[in-house]
Amino acid sequence: MASAADLFSLQEIDLALDHARDRLVVIEEEIQEPDELRELRQVQEEKESVVAGLRSRQKDAEDEVEQVRSKANQIETKLYSGKVTSPKELTDLNDDLRSLKELTAKREDRLLTLLVETDEADGDLSSTKSRLSAAAGEWQARRDQLLAEERELKPEVERLQSSREAAVSGIDPASLKLYQLLRERKAGQAVAHVERGMCGGCRITLPMSVLQKARSGTGLTQCVSCERILLVT
Ligand SMILES: [Zn+2]
Structure with a gap:
């Protein structure tokens, strides 16, 4: 089972790839x-x-x-x-x-x-x-x-x-599938940091139970509002 941190690292790579590929397209045109x-x-x-x-x-x-x-x-x-x-x-x-x-x-x-x-x-x-x-x-x-x-x-x-x-x-197929799906839906941002009890993706204040589950690190926890995978650091 992949952790939110694993998926976050993958997301960092994917965002850098998106950026580099977009730039290459622009260069090709210019x-x-x-x-x-x-x-x-x-x-x-x-x-x-x-x-x-x-x-x-x-x-x-x-x-x-x-x-x-x-x-x-x-x-x-x-x-x-x-x-x-x-x-x-x-x-x-x-x-x-x-x-x-x-x-x-x-x-x-x-x-x-x-x-x-x-x-x-x-x-x-x-x-x-x-x-x-x-x-x-x-x-x-x-x-x-x-x-x-x-x-x-x-x-x-x-x-x-x-x-x-x-x-x-290093990531299991089910987690990877969820990650890909969310990336498509959320403009590349499938994983969000939890900041002061809020989802860094949609800024909603997360219920305590969700926060606790995310902190425990067992399995992947998704935001109740935007469904992004939550990462507590
Ligand atoms: Zn959210």
Whole structure:
């Protein structure tokens, strides 16, 4: 027959096990990458593709400016070479040159607008990158902490499990059954201390006969109100 003290020792082990296992569950959840980080990474990818698109448009715009500029240069060279003498041809070349210069100016304006847009998008991307890197650093540090705690808890759970097996081996099946049943019903607390004549579980003042039986240590005595196993120390 198990004593209330035996069951109390078992309860201490079980409560420590409950605590360690609950903590491991919380760690398992907290160790996952936070949504904020995943979202920031996605935002960064989107901004990178915006910058890449702008850079490619910028490159095209630069080529287009270069094309009209070199065409204008060719015409200018021809115009001032002294080789063209026909007034009609000279007028045509002048007209061509003017319109090419206008086109160059237009294309340069467009390029400038793109340069400003690229610059802004670049700044935007850099600030997202620093936010992501700060958030990632924070999470990494938190994760390392949690992993270290997990590394300590796992062997602790194993140690508690062996202690539990040893403790259970000395307890008779009927007492163990009662203990398990009460633990399920009383949020893990199957055994309660008697404190100044009161049940430590539900605070009721215990009848003298119950107190005497609990003090005698013969068999298990349960609280008349909450049914917890009473332990007198
Ligand atoms: Zn009670």
